[in-house]
Amino acid sequence: MYANYLQLLINPLFILKIILLIMMAVFIIFMLLILNQVRALSRTVKQPTSAIVSAIGLILLLAAASLFLTALVIL
Amino acid sequence: MTDIFVAPKKVKDKEENLPKKTAPKFSGEHDRIETYGSRDSKIGFFSSFHLYPRGISFKDQEENEEIILFLRRHFITNISWICIAFIIAVIPTVLFFYRNFFPIPPLPAIFNLFAFLFYFIVIGAYIYTNFISWYFNVSLVTPIRIIDIEFTDLIYHDMAVTKLNLIEDITYAQAGTLRSFFDYGDFYVQTAGSKERFSFLAIPQPEHVLDIVENLMGGDRHVR
Numbered sequence: 001m002y003a004n005y006l007q008l009l010i011n012p013l014f015i016l017k018i019i020l021l022i023m024m025a026v027f028i029i030f031m032l033l034i035l036n037q038v039r040a041l042s043r044t045v046k047q048p049t050s051a052i053v054s055a056i057g058l059i060l061l062l063a064a065a066s067l068f069l070t071a072l073v074i075l
Numbered sequence: 076m077t078d079i080f081v082a083p084k085k086v087k088d089k090e091e092n093l094p095k096k097t098a099p100k101f102s103g104e105h106d107r108i109e110t111y112g113s114r115d116s117k118i119g120f121f122s123s124f125h126l127y128p129r130g131i132s133f134k135d136q137e138e139n140e141e142i143i144l145f146l147r148r149h150f151i152t153n154i155s156w157i158c159i160a161f162i163i164a165v166i167p168t169v170l171f172f173y174r175n176f177f178p179i180p181p182l183p184a185i186f187n188l189f190a191f192l193f194y195f196i197v198i199g200a201y202i203y204t205n206f207i208s209w210y211f212n213v214s215l216v217t218p219i220r221i222i223d224i225e226f227t228d229l230i231y232h233d234m235a236v237t238k239l240n241l242i243e244d245i246t247y248a249q250a251g252t253l254r255s256f257f258d259y260g261d262f263y264v265q266t267a268g269s270k271e272r273f274s275f276l277a278i279p280q281p282e283h284v285l286d287i288v289e290n291l292m293g294g295d296r297h298v299r
Contacts, residue, residue, distance in 0.1 A: 013182075013186070016182070016186060020193070024193060027193075027197065030200070033229065033230060034200075034203070034204060034207070037207075037226075037229060037230065037232065038211075040232065041211040041224070041232055043134065044133065044134045044224060044232070045131070045132075045215075046131060046133070047118060047130075047131050047213075048117055048118060048130040048131065049119075049120045053207060056203060060200055063199075064196050064200075067189065067192055067196065075185065
């Protein structure tokens, strides 16, 4: 049984999947920080196009999150 | 018979004699800023120099405090990261067409697909972070103060304010071919406040900005 686990852990594809998922998770955290900053700056200076900038950031975050979830299921 | 003395006509209303409330006219400025009452258009998405912008406000803005000038770095300063983004976006396509020379690692197609999609999302984030670094680095000039909002780091932003009566010295520097060609440069404000030096870097028309600030401080240079 342990041998099977060990075989899975040293499987290059499994390691690659974990690395890809970690990278995506870090990216999502990074995007959350960015969006938080954008929201704070939008409050500091209200510009007519701030909403568009926030929306673009949100789209990026959603794309990264959906890719992460899909990768978690499919890979 | 010629009149020797003609009495001046009585003024019906004293207000008629008062000078009209007009804005100081800055050198090189268009006629659209003829009076304080006139307003410019709404600020654009890529605007970096805007007089009397509409639809913009800032935190702690006083009532009736009008924004005279809105500044950002000149858009041409973004050209370096735009070129980098373009190159790194094109690289996978080039590699795909010349895949015989650059063999794709023997991975399942699904891995390649996810890596490819993630790569483009990262490029999107690169473009986005660079854009917001430019977009939120804003300087504002009002009749009573100067506001400088810095977004230097992605996890740090700073808002500095100085009153116009605390300004000791203003200078601008415009050196280099690109700066001369696109008419942008650095504008520095020396103050007696807690933040001694305000730097508005790579702003368009720095001489014009100097005129405007100087005029607001009470100077009369280039004011028609």
